[in-house]
Amino acid sequence: MAPKAQKKPQGKQMAKSSAPHKPKNSAINASRLMKYSRARIFQRKAAYKVKKVKTPAKKSAEKAAAAAAFVVKKIGGDKNGGERKVYKKTPKSLPTQVASRKVQLRPKKTFKKHVRRIRSNLAPGAVLILLAGRHKGKRVVLLKQLESGLLLVTGPRKLNGCPLRRVSQRYVIGTKTRIDISKVALPERLNDAYFRRQRSAKKSAASAGGSADIFAKSDAAYAVSAERREDQAAVDKALMGAIKASGDGPMLRSYLRSLFSIKSGQRPHAMVF
Amino acid sequence: MGKLDKFVEVGRVAFIANGKDSGKVCAIAEIIDQNRVLIDGPCSGVRRQVCDMKRLHLTRFCIDLPHSARTAVVRRKWTAAKLDEKWKETSWAKKLESRRLRTNMSDFDRFKLARAKQ
Numbered sequence: 001m002a003p004k005a006q007k008k009p010q011g012k013q014m015a016k017s018s019a020p021h022k023p024k025n026s027a028i029n030a031s032r033l034m035k036y037s038r039a040r041i042f043q044r045k046a047a048y049k050v051k052k053v054k055t056p057a058k059k060s061a062e063k064a065a066a067a068a069a070f071v072v073k074k075i076g077g078d079k080n081g082g083e084r085k086v087y088k089k090t091p092k093s094l095p096t097q098v099a100s101r102k103v104q105l106r107p108k109k110t111f112k113k114h115v116r117r118i119r120s121n122l123a124p125g126a127v128l129i130l131l132a133g134r135h136k137g138k139r140v141v142l143l144k145q146l147e148s149g150l151l152l153v154t155g156p157r158k159l160n161g162c163p164l165r166r167v168s169q170r171y172v173i174g175t176k177t178r179i180d181i182s183k184v185a186l187p188e189r190l191n192d193a194y195f196r197r198q199r200s201a202k203k204s205a206a207s208a209g210g211s212a213d214i215f216a217k218s219d220a221a222y223a224v225s226a227e228r229r230e231d232q233a234a235v236d237k238a239l240m241g242a243i244k245a246s247g248d249g250p251m252l253r254s255y256l257r258s259l260f261s262i263k264s265g266q267r268p269h270a271m272v273f
Numbered sequence: 274m275g276k277l278d279k280f281v282e283v284g285r286v287a288f289i290a291n292g293k294d295s296g297k298v299c300a301i302a303e304i305i306d307q308n309r310v311l312i313d314g315p316c317s318g319v320r321r322q323v324c325d326m327k328r329l330h331l332t333r334f335c336i337d338l339p340h341s342a343r344t345a346v347v348r349r350k351w352t353a354a355k356l357d358e359k360w361k362e363t364s365w366a367k368k369l370e371s372r373r374l375r376t377n378m379s380d381f382d383r384f385k386l387a388r389a390k391q
Contacts, residue, residue, distance in 0.1 A: 255381055272378060273380045
């Protein structure tokens with residue numbers, strides 16, 4: 001098939017097509033095998049006609065500076081010449097071979113890029129049983145899964161004292177009980193950064209300085225911030241409304257108030273939650 | 274030794290205790306030998322098949338079946354005898370049902386039950 005004739009760009013008068021971009025190549029199957037090979041597409045696009053634009057050497061000045069054997073530094077004082085050429089020290093060891101970069105066929109994924117999974121029985125509105133931490137045994141409501149993979153839960157605080165909190169899936173039993181929280185609007189600012197533990201600023205500054213009083217008392221006890229109170233109140237209100245609206249309102253409330261425990265004769269592996 | 278009033282006979286309604294169709298009732302359509310019978314439970318979802326006597330627990334119900342009756346006949350006789358209702362009314366079936374409900378109780382159900390018992 002002969003390559004289609006390309007319109008020659010006429011300097012700055014090149015007409016801007018208002019039509020949507022139609023790709024010249026397309027995948028023929030699910031594995032993204034392309035219809036036209038690279039060479040073929042080069043022909044079809046008439047890329048041989050496109051002149052390569054030489055990018056101006058922006059970094060040449062920086063490169064030159066890096067290549068120079070010395071750095072010119074300004075110095076103070078009278079009758080000193082005002083400048084000195086500071087020569088670069090040769091490194092202690094020079095490599096004898098070019099360090100070959102190991103080809104990462106499957107590069108290490110940073111934590112941010114990890115796939116976050118969630119157990120199939122955990123959906124927003126599910127009642128969870130916390131198994132560890134200071135709120136262990138409490139039945140709480142799952143609000144959503146945060147970006148880090150942790151679950152955002154709340155008691156509601158009114159019922160069992162568990163605040164808006166992050167919790168790991170691993171320390172949780174998901175029950176079958178569900179509350180419809182589709183009408184509960186969660187504040188936008190509830191994310192991982194919001195719940196991140198605050199290290200006392202004084203300590204970190206001191207450690208940077210180096211001359212810290214290492215026996216200095218750490219900061220005062222944790223105080224709940226105003227935003228936390230605000231968000232807790234808003235979410236609680238909406239959630240209590242949702243609980244009321246659900247079928248078993250009063251029972252659900254006392255259920256969320258109560259604590260979970262395994263009694264004699266109960267076998268968790270045989271129980272349905 | 275209990276009363277010997279439940280006989281392995283054609284038409285005897287039996288409860289399948291284990292295996293694929295465990296928990297279902299069926300009728301004995303034919304006796305093969307000392308240990309095996311041909312069972313059929315069209316109304317309870319049991320396919321016509323050979324079954325070992327060891328898997329079956331006999332019930333006190335018996336329907337009037339000619340031997341080697343085909344499935345359609347079994348179905349007709351079963352529905353005429355209203356065995357589905359009769360079986361449900363037995364305390365055996367009721368106990369099975371309550372056991373099933375109990376194992377399938379969710380955490381919330383267990384809480385409600387405990388509250389109700391208080």
